[in-house]
Amino acid sequence: MLAYTTIQMSPRLGSDGIDQPVPLPLGQARPQQILFFAPGSEIYAQGQKARNIYQVEFGAVRVYRLLADGRRQISAFYLSGEVFGFEADANHHFFAEAITGTSLRLFPRSKFGDISQELFSLTLRCLTRAQEHLLVLGRQTAAERVAAFLLDLAERQGGLEQVELPMSRMDIGDYLGLTIETVSRVFSKLKDKEIIALPTLRSAEIKKWNALQAMSE
Amino acid sequence: MLAYTTIQMSPRLGSDGIDQPVPLPLGQARPQQILFFAPGSEIYAQGQKARNIYQVEFGAVRVYRLLADGRRQISAFYLSGEVFGFEADANHHFFAEAITGTSLRLFPRSKFGDISQELFSLTLRCLTRAQEHLLVLGRQTAAERVAAFLLDLAERQGGLEQVELPMSRMDIGDYLGLTIETVSRVFSKLKDKEIIALPTLRSAEIKKWNALQAMSE
DNA sequence: CGGTAAATTGAATCGTGTCAATGTAAGTGG
DNA sequence: CCACTTACATTGACACGATTCAATTTACCG
Incomplete structure (x- = not known):
């Protein structure tokens, strides 16, 4: 994670998942x-x-x-x-x-x-x-795309096992160049293999990081 | 095309296809x-x-x-x-x-x-x-990708009918997220429909701009 | 010309999309 | 608190577009 003296891009989630105050970017500029x-x-x-x-x-x-x-x-x-x-x-x-x-x-x-x-x-x-x-988008399969997506989100949320998915399956599909059905099928397959768990529709738990990383490329 | 007072991104091809001198970018910076x-x-x-x-x-x-x-x-x-x-x-x-x-x-x-x-x-x-x-890459078919690619290249070369293709079919495929075979098939289909001509392997002539534009989306 | 790499074309396969049915979670009003 | 609604997600069967593999063909360069 970046130091305070540089630009803060990562979200700052508390252990309870509640957002912490976010540093200002853009130097001395103040938001209007x-x-x-x-x-x-x-x-x-x-x-x-x-x-x-x-x-x-x-x-x-x-x-x-x-x-x-x-x-x-x-x-x-x-x-x-x-x-x-x-x-x-x-x-x-x-x-x-x-x-x-x-x-x-x-x-x-x-x-x-x-x-x-x-x-x-x-x-x-x-x-x-x-x-x-x-x-x-150009060169990865559906499974690789979803794996890369979950790892990216996890990293941006601090690398915790629990990943919040604020977006719908349709949003994920439109980000990954897939249909909702394909996204859903890959999620189900990852769940079957116990690589992830899906406690709710809007969250995922990464159980096997190395399996996901191996998949993502 | 951009005025001289602003940044010059477009290539400057003479009518004979020979490159004309290119303005310096980056203000007063001089290339080493x-x-x-x-x-x-x-x-x-x-x-x-x-x-x-x-x-x-x-x-x-x-x-x-x-x-x-x-x-x-x-x-x-x-x-x-x-x-x-x-x-x-x-x-x-x-x-x-x-x-x-x-x-x-x-x-x-x-x-x-x-x-x-x-x-x-x-x-x-x-x-x-x-x-x-x-x-x-995320949302277009093979034909749409190739059409968009040709139009983009044409525009960057000054909007002339004749488009130079310095890159191989493999390069085009790897840019568009397709195989060389698919690229080649789309080229052939466009040629059959007389939307483009392919005088050499490394050039294309756009015959029907509106057909290409309609295809590209 | 002849040799070679690149491009084209064809046939079979595979992955993802499409369409349809079912399942599930969240929200509303009785 | 529970039936009802609604939107969203999952699952299955099938279709289609792009890939793969193989065979030619074409263009280019010595």
């Missing part, structure tokens, strides 16, 4: 406001003016694009502490929605006079993540 | 050196120290990752004028190779004291491209 978004509500839409960078205080966010016929690709999920909303020009190229009830810190783009090293670093990290995800 | 790479030669490897940002003077570059069993995902191709080599930390996370004989301008990272607006802008554009490609 904190906003709450109800489950399923829109944070921004494709084509809208991109006014802010966002940091998740608690909750979870999906960022996605749509094809004309309704096919959806989720490009990333964002959890507590993580930052999103970078855009190459004045407008958003994606949609962003709250998955669960979500509180966001807004950092107005207009306040970024000089690009800080921290903002740049966050952008590069976002780029690296997107490029890594290309490998998953 | 210009290097030539033979076809197939390595520009950098995963894990290596990331010392430079690169601009293609002429030629073409593939940037990719490998899975343990040899599966490869090309995350992007770079053509004349385009800039690559951004990394989130001190090391490269990908491999880069010259496809054809390629000349590169090297901009040492050590010389970037403050992050320039232009460097940031290039990074954001790279991010947006990666995110767009996620949609292709």
